Amino acid sequence: MASGTTLRALVVAGARPNFMKVAPILRGLEKGGHEGILVHTGQHYDVRMSDTFFRELGLPEPHHHLGVGSASHAVQTARCMEAFEPVLKEVRPDWVVVVGDVNSTIACALVTSKLREELDCRVAHVEAGLRSHDWRMPEEVNRVLTDRLADLCLTPSEDAEPNLRAEGIPPERIRFVGNVMIDTLLDQLPAARALGMPGRLHVPSGGYAVVTLHRPSNVDRKEALREVLAGLGRVAGEMPVVFPMHPRTRQRVEAFGLGGLLSRLRVVEPFGYREMIGTMADAAVVLTDSGGLQEETTALGVPCITLREQTERPVTVTHGTNRLVEWPVTSEGIIQALRQAPARRREPGTGVPGWDGRAGERVVEGLAAGVGLPSEAASPVGYSAA
Ligand code: UD1
Numbered sequence: 001m002a003s004g005t006t007l008r009a010l011v012v013a014g015a016r017p018n019f020m021k022v023a024p025i026l027r028g029l030e031k032g033g034h035e036g037i038l039v040h041t042g043q044h045y046d047v048r049m050s051d052t053f054f055r056e057l058g059l060p061e062p063h064h065h066l067g068v069g070s071a072s073h074a075v076q077t078a079r080c081m082e083a084f085e086p087v088l089k090e091v092r093p094d095w096v097v098v099v100g101d102v103n104s105t106i107a108c109a110l111v112t113s114k115l116r117e118e119l120d121c122r123v124a125h126v127e128a129g130l131r132s133h134d135w136r137m138p139e140e141v142n143r144v145l146t147d148r149l150a151d152l153c154l155t156p157s158e159d160a161e162p163n164l165r166a167e168g169i170p171p172e173r174i175r176f177v178g179n180v181m182i183d184t185l186l187d188q189l190p191a192a193r194a195l196g197m198p199g200r201l202h203v204p205s206g207g208y209a210v211v212t213l214h215r216p217s218n219v220d221r222k223e224a225l226r227e228v229l230a231g232l233g234r235v236a237g238e239m240p241v242v243f244p245m246h247p248r249t250r251q252r253v254e255a256f257g258l259g260g261l262l263s264r265l266r267v268v269e270p271f272g273y274r275e276m277i278g279t280m281a282d283a284a285v286v287l288t289d290s291g292g293l294q295e296e297t298t299a300l301g302v303p304c305i306t307l308r309e310q311t312e313r314p315v316t317v318t319h320g321t322n323r324l325v326e327w328p329v330t331s332e333g334i335i336q337a338l339r340q341a342p343a344r345r346r347e348p349g350t351g352v353p354g355w356d357g358r359a360g361e362r363v364v365e366g367l368a369a370g371v372g373l374p375s376e377a378a379s380p381v382g383y384s385a386a
Pocket of ligand 1: 046070071101104138139246
């Protein structure tokens with residue numbers, strides 16, 4: 001570990017929901033005079049799933065691109081580990097910073113933890129402590145294991161720390177920093193609004209729904225997907241439904257022969273970041289199975305109906321505009337949830353502690369403070385160097 005005040009941090013991004021999280025961290029590092037080195041694992045690789053986000057968010061060209069691409073969970077995770085190890089050995093950072101819950105997150109955390117002693121580097125997990133308590137979700141496995149490996153668990157909301165403590169993570173490894181995704185939202189909102197998305201989509205401002213869908217629980221079984229699409233068709237009877245479709249969902253719709261159920265929906269290609277924020281900001285309601293959108297709608301004051309059995313982001317229900325659909329999802333459940341959706345708030349802003357646009361700076365403060373920790377204090381649970 002470098003003993004000076006300047007940090008060298010290797011920051012990992014792999015999939016679409018990571019890009020808006022690393023932007024404020026890299027900015028915070030730069031502002032503090034530290035060295036931020038960006039690794040793109042290439043888990044998402046399309047122009048629409050990746051390149052557009054780099055451009056809009058002002059992210060630097062990645063210093064290292066691992067090119068792992070799509071594959072089964074095992075192969076994708078393994079490729080990521082294999083390609084990340086030589087980069088880590090070459091860069092020898094003080095910190096590896098991983099964000100969120102995708103396969104790239106656990107892969108790079110695991111590689112780092114195995115080289116921790118040899119290279120004297122540590123792992124920080126940004127967005128630590130969120131739990132759905134549903135082990136059928138690949139993201140839940142990634143979250144729990146990444147937190148277990150991390151030297152520093154940086155939490156986005158106050159509900160996260162009790163989850164970590166319940167798993168035996170000692171308090172000195174936990175630090176509340178707030179929500180980096182909201183840093184990016186607040187930063188980009190004026191430019192997103194200026195796009196005039198309702199006009200471009202020919203939908204009435206404040207009078208349309210936005211849908212995103214990609215979770216295995218909704219799209220991998222034909223019956224479940226049919227039910228969800230039928231429900232969205234009923235929503236379309238009440239207002240226009242804009243549906244930027246994830247490539248994974250498009251594949252399933254085609255494979256299951258359910259294309260006919262899309263006829264009433266305005267299906268479009270996945271949006272860029274600003275297009276998505278600009279479209280959500282003026283929506284009457286958002287229906288989604290994404291984690292990030294639950295947070296973004298909370299910050300925008302737009303009602304959100306979450307098409308999942310549970311949420312790892314309960315603060316969006318208690319402080320925000322989010323509501324879970326009755327489970328299992330049925331077309332009737334969707335229309336009922338629409339009728340009971342909370343009203344739009346007039347002004348954006350949540351009052352959620354730490355969702356204030358300064359989380360990236362606090363991440364960097366946490367990394368800097370962590371450098372001074374004795375290595376035992378930052379060790380994984382139950383680990384002793386003795
Ligand atoms: C991944 C994350 C999920 C996150 C989501 C956001 C894991 C376990 N899951 O799920 O947590 O919410 O990203 O999008 O890491 N594809 C493309 N272009 C791309 C990327 C993917 O066409 O740029 C297609 C591929 O054919 C692939 C499919 O989409 O088979 C699924 O992509 P993948 O990254 O494997 O998982 P996601 O479902 O996107």
